[in-house]
Amino acid sequence: MKIVYVISNLKKCGPVFVLYDLVKELSKKKGLDIYIITLSSETSLSMVDDFKYLGVKIFSLDNISRFNFYKYHKKVKEVLVSIRPDLLHAFCFRSTLLISSIKYVEKYVTVHNYFNSDFKYRHGKLLGFVMERLFLSSIKNYNKVICVSYSLKEYLDEKYSLTNTFAVYNSVERYTTKTNIIDHSGEITFIMVDELTELKNNEFAIQSFVNVFGKQHRYRLKIYGVGKDFIELKNKYNKYSNIAFMGFVEDKEEIFNNAHYYISASRTESFHLSFVEALVNNIYCIVSEIPIHNEIKQLYVNSCETFDLRENDGLINPLKKIKNKNNLEIDNTNFFKCEEMANRYLSLYSQ
The missing domain is CATH 3.40.50.2000 (Glycogen Phosphorylase B;)
Known part of the structure; x- marks a missing residue:
């Protein structure tokens, strides 16, 4: 199976950490070829080398103006023709809009936030409302919408009458050995x-x-x-x-x-x-x-x-x-291991 993830860039932040943990586990599985398409240039805090170390093939479209949606769409389609993927997975706002109209391939999207309220807090009521409607219309074109919690899934189902949502917790590592x-x-x-x-x-x-x-x-x-x-x-x-x-x-x-x-x-x-x-x-x-x-x-x-x-x-x-x-x-259990998250994603990919 060829899987292509599309994301703005690989700067260290929540969604990128999640993608890294997911790819790290999936790269151990036989029969999976993993590709990543990035849409913006990397920063000094980029994890691009970490992904490359896993053997992931990365295509960067950082020489395109972020406002030239038409050129982005054209270039992504060219990359996809060369890869011939079995599955596309959007991992950010821009990529969700960008590949929502691509046909003849299974499409997945991970929703990381309560996008209606989050967009309005971050960008103001008017622009936030426009972003909400664009994002909502886009995710309706995906085969599966993966939410990062059950409460987010329930909220989206109720508010927008979605029927193609699933919940998969993000993974979290234990960084310390201290006592509980x-x-x-x-x-x-x-x-x-x-x-x-x-x-x-x-x-x-x-x-x-x-x-x-x-x-x-x-x-x-x-x-x-x-x-x-x-x-x-x-x-x-x-x-x-x-x-x-x-x-x-x-x-x-x-x-x-x-x-x-x-x-x-x-x-x-x-x-x-x-x-x-x-x-x-x-x-x-x-x-x-x-x-x-x-x-x-x-x-x-x-x-x-x-x-x-x-x-x-x-x-x-x-x-x-x-x-x-x-x-x-206090409790001393990790309910959010990488392997469990990756297995849950892989199960959804295989359905």
Whole structure:
């Protein structure tokens, strides 16, 4: 079977990590030839060499203007004629639109987000609405629409009356070897690992931390990530020496190895990679009560609790409880292994 994945580029980010884990496992299977078509030039954070090491054949269309949809479509068809694939798989917004009209080949698409709300948060109501309608009309042309969580699948089915959706969890690795016992006798480190944007509602979480712990050095908050709110938030909270804005950090072991608690006040998520990574790496999570958090919480009942975003003190109350805790034992299972994700994809490809 020849499988062609189409994605904007291979810059290190959530969907690319997922694609890498998927391709890494599928490349071990006999009878599979894997190709990737990228649409934009790579950056210094590209994983292109990692993919090439797996033996994947990569076609880059980075010499085309990103607004020249006609030329992109023509070039992709030329590449596909030379490959003669059995299956096409779109892995981002642009690729979903680009190959939706291609016929005579099985087409799959992975949906990584609640695209209606996500597009509007990121691009404004007007452009977000246009993007939503384009994306929706495109995925209706695919044989299978793969959602990264069951709650996302249920939402899309109900809102858009889709009948060709399936749920496959993303994979997550364990980066640390630390114990699953949280010791409260010393310094306690909280982490936030997300974009610093309105969608992630970061200030709600930061302010809740400040309201409970103030400038107490025993309780520290490390904020990993960048985004349009980075400078504003960093300047606003620079007087708190126990709050550190770490920016983008590539080393996952550095992020998770010394952390005790993960907090997030995100308004919407489809899978929420950093949240699941925290759980798998033996960190207790206190997160907003949204569908995906509730869904994953059922797997990690001893490692996670949620709070109501509509309540001003929703996050404050669970944070206060931490002051009175002794040792805390949490779940120590990885429900999101690469092999399981790849086998689930392969099963859908073979149906």
